[in-house]
Amino acid sequence: MARVVMKFGSATLTSTEHIQDVAKKVIAEKEKGFEIVVVTTAMRGMSKELAKMARHLSDNAPKRELDALLSTSSQLTSALVAIALQEEGYEAVSLTGWQVGIQTDAMYGNARIDEIDASRIEAHFMQGKIVIVAGEQGIDNSRNITTLGKGGSETTAIAIAAALEAERVDIYTNVDGVYTADPSQVARAQKLEEISYDEMLELSNLGSQVLHPRAVELAKKFQIPVTTRSSEKDTVGTLLKEEVEMEKNLVVRGVAYESDVIRLTVGYDAYSNASLADMFTILAENRINVDIIVQAIIDGLKPTVSFTILKEEFADALRVLEDSKLSLGFSFADFEIGLAKVSIIGSGMASNPGVAARMFDRLRREGIPVKMVSTSEIKVSVVVPQDEMIRAANALHDEFNLFQQMSPKA
Template sequence: MSLYVMKFGGSSVGNTERMQRVAKRIVEKQDEGHQCVVVVSAMGDTTDDLIDQAKLLNPDPPAREMDMLMTTGEQISMALLSMAIHQLGREAASFTGWQAGFRTESVHGKARIIDILPGRVQEALRAGKIVVVAGFQGMTEDGEITTFGRGGSDTTAVALAAAISADVCEIYTDVDGIYSTDPRIVKCATKLKEISYDEMLELASLGAAVLHPRAVEYAKHNKVRLVVRSSFNNNEGTVVKEEATMEQGVVVSGIAYDKNVARISILGVSDTPGVLAEVFGELARAEINVDIIVQSGVQNGEADFSFTVSLAECDNAVAVINNLKGHLPYREVTSEDGLVKISIVGAGMISHPGVAAQMFDVISKQGVSIKMVSTSEIKTSCVINGDKLNEVIKALHTAYNLDAEDQVFVGGPQDRR
């Protein structure tokens, strides 16, 4: 008998018909002799609808009350799914995140997990029940309800799998598994049989939306075996594990992209010690995440430097920099949108020279200029104008021998939490 944690996203439980299909799938897993713990997201567009209602009443609602509101979506899903399982003749017990033992920081909207006390979950399993847990939520030591932010249900599932020593954590979504790139752009994208934690973490951080980076990081730290598969069919998914078997000739495993990119440039800054520390320290205090940073050469005691932030944070970042001008003189600050970050990822890049050079060559042959570059041992990222994104991805996919012979993509509605 194995212990499975099964996570189903919003599109997987988007209506009563899909809820019944999920319930049947869970019962079939139990019939195979396994214990089942299920983590669910809110149904379909429930979360977005709740946000819209809140903002109609208050354009800037308090974070605490938003958490009180947002957790109700997952609670609806857990109760309905438990009822569907009971209808199939099996016992199920539903738990909120805090009933399942999730203890978190006192940060509303993006709390991190401090500890998990899964006693009630384990007790229900010992009683032969299927356990259904609301994802995305926990509680502080002071009894305040919190949420984990985007991708929080993935994190709930992986963290719970680690806490109860589950054999496998299955993430059911609207696609067959992890693909070499977005199959909506490249129809011949290859579904990967397996991928390493490090490669998956890079892809998730760089824009691949199938798994959230926090969930992958948690899985890597706790060595949780992950399987990403579709809730709409029984096809084999992609295994995420410590080290993936490298196929012959495959240096790059995947290509990711992020359209949510803006570049900010500060021109004519005095080349004195502490300037970068002050600028990026202020941005950090404003909770603005900075990605790629590039500084140009110094001329006449002045330097220029550029960095990228998410498009949503661009205006705030510019405002922070403008507030520094009184004691940190610069000639000009500019911002640019309409950009994308495109990245190649692969463990094989470590031992194969020339991979980045090939990427630059492919991009140049599409008539596209590279604005910024960032590298690590297993990835290279380029910031480019977004108007030829699809052409660049297709060209890179072919250049790194990632094209499948046949179209293999099988997907359903987009599932993002």
């Protein structure tokens, strides 16, 4: 029997009425003959409330205890969904991450899934049950509860789908698909009918909030079709898959942006003191994500390397650099705040030269300064002043005619 994994976000689980609506959607898929796994996340605001309670008790609560605490939020919703399904006459069982066999590393708050033992899910399927899994969590080798951090529920859903060789994953959210840009900020943004794994991965890494990069990477690795769809409207969503047909032959298919970017600059007295490998290895070991990197070596000036990080990782990055200053051999570190990253994405860019030049020219005509640049085969990113971010996104959306994308039919 074919299997489907259904993931419901926090916006779909804000009340018992919403949970009853979730149950109806699950039942509809069950009645089509699928074996169903439902992955839940926490009710909106619940994790923040739990974290707030912990902070009232301690300014330095152990990460192990925080994971044990925060994992309960999605456990609550999984149990409520199971109760709603049982009330409708369907066999259902809720399971925590560790009960379902999700094995992770021991990085509390940002754990990675090592493997999944799906035998317990298989046993419940044999009994005709719908399985509801509390997302965002697992257990490490010492049998401590861990949480997966941002995108944990989506990652859980796709990892389970891979373990079960499921037909697809359906992600239910408060948006009805993936758009060419954020429709709340870009007036003529259009919904995409399909998007490739690579394009979605770039969009996710560059600021789109629809799917987390970790989840997209897993979907690509195991070639799992993923549909993002509305939890409220009965419309066709956006299908994520390996290759898609170009819509209206547009080279650029999306614009993404990300605020609160910080540029860190590290300087050396001499080039012989600089070791980029050592610096970025230390940052990576502390799970600090570095994005755009620019190195400057100019005769008569001290060599520097600049890189961007997100605001929430700024304090950790400074701490790591300060702790490692002697071993890394740099003489000074400086930073610039009030920046944002704006990007254009499209798989057709690889075979169409001149896209970056067109982007830079439009920004020049708009009077928007470009502070840093990063490119790949299917994206170009620029760092601009944060107060110009939305204007830049709208200008680029217009420049590449993204309003002409074909939207799927309802």
